[in-house]
Amino acid sequence: MTEHSRNEAEQRLWDALSLVNDPEIHRPITELGMVGELRVDAAGAADVPLKLTIAGCPAAQRIEREVTEATLGTSGITVARVDVSVMSPAERQAFVETVRGPARPVQFGPDSLTRVIAVTSGKGGVGKSSLTASLAVALAQQGLSVGLIDADVFGFSIPGILGLSRDGVTEQPTRVGEMIIPPEAHGVRVISIGMFLGDADPRSTAVSWRGPMLHRTIEQFLRDVWFGDLDVLLLDLPPGTGDVAISVGQLLPQAEVLVITTPQEAAADVAVRSALVARQTGQKVIGVIENMSGLAQPDGSILELFGTGGGAAVVDRLNTSESASGQQPVRLLGSVPLSPDFREGGDSGEPAVLTSPEDPAAAVILGIAAKIASQGRGLAGRSLGVTPRA
Secondary structure, eight states, X not given: OOGGGOOHHHXXXXXXXXXXXXXXXXXXXXXXXXXXXXXXXTTSEEEEEEEESSTTOTTHHHHHHHHHHHHHTSTTOOEEEEEEEEOOXXXXXXXXXXHHOSSOOOTTOTTOOSEEEEEXXXXXXXXXXXXXXXXXXXXXXXXXXXXXXXXXXXXXXXXXXXXXXXXXXXXXXXXXXXXXXXXXXXXXXXXXXXXXXXXXXXXXXXXXXXXXXXXXXXXXXXXXXXXXXXXXXXXXXXSSXXXXXXXXXXXXXXXXXXEEEXXXXXXXXXXXXXXXHHHHTTOEEEEEXXXXXXXXXXXXXXXXXXXXXXXXXXXXXXXHSGGGTTOOOOEEEEEEEEOHHHHHHHHXXXXXXXXXXXXXXXXXXXXXXXHHHHHOOOOTTOOOSOOOOO
16 A cells, blocks of 8 residues: 555655554564555444464464554554464565565674774683673663673573573574574663574573584674664683684674673683684774673672782783784773672672672673773774765
8 A cells, every 4th residue: 555545644644653663673564564455444444454473473463452452542443353464475675675684684793883892801710791781781771772682602601690590491583584683681682592582481492503503603693683772792701712712703804802800810812812713813802891800798808709800910911912002092991899788699690790790790791881881882994885966
């Protein structure tokens, strides 16, 4: 139905439905081809064909409810008959092309305006995933559009930390053709290998892959998962300097790197190595975060369970190493103390940056997020897709 063929009541209804957004794509359902040829008769009864992308669409009930409410809220409409169906293959392909464009783009390539930040550590057990998830949520609270890739394929934990995996059941992404729409938690769009294990309980399932499979998985996350226009994309890398770190360096050479360490000297030593590998692939290290820096005691003193100085040591070594030539200075962005509330937030799927922003650990992370957000997206040397007029 074209705009010129609608009567006044139908045009009012169309305008009302254009305010209903697909909750996963965040664009009007009229723009996405989800509304067919609507009709409004002389008595004010409206027939609205609503086309969902797939059978069993997780947002089906919400979309149908909002369409019904918008229809009944339109002047002159007395009855709403919403006919829900599923798109044909051709309609689904048109939907994908509307969302992603007719050609599959290389997401987050060198010309992308999205700021890509890979979070790495030399060893496991330093709280890298908890910090990455909390930073993502904190950046979303800053008003940024944020995506998060759980690239720690062997030790995936992001879905649980963000509440997308509870009692052995993990929320699944939506597949539309070859396009994968990631679920959202606390304002962050998230993808993880833990979402592709079928009905298996992620708590008792292990992934054991060699390098080529790991590379293809990361490549697919970057190619087929539709995140939309992001301000920031965070990647939670596995600890160490293995295949995934190398693949991310090849696929995202423009990525910035955050290094996580604890105050412990052993953790600092291997954290430096992970940063050096990032520099070898052309990525730049923008900062170090020291986690587990101490535990506050009732008398106000700090119990330094893991020693002191690890974060500062990593910064010093990176700024004085041979690889520092031509690099911007690395900063210690913050020292995050041990906190029971912060740990409990990760276990419950409700990060402390949301539930307890006054918590000492959460407060430091919110401060780090503010520093990162204030830097914005660098445009130097990037194509803006604009042709100047003579």
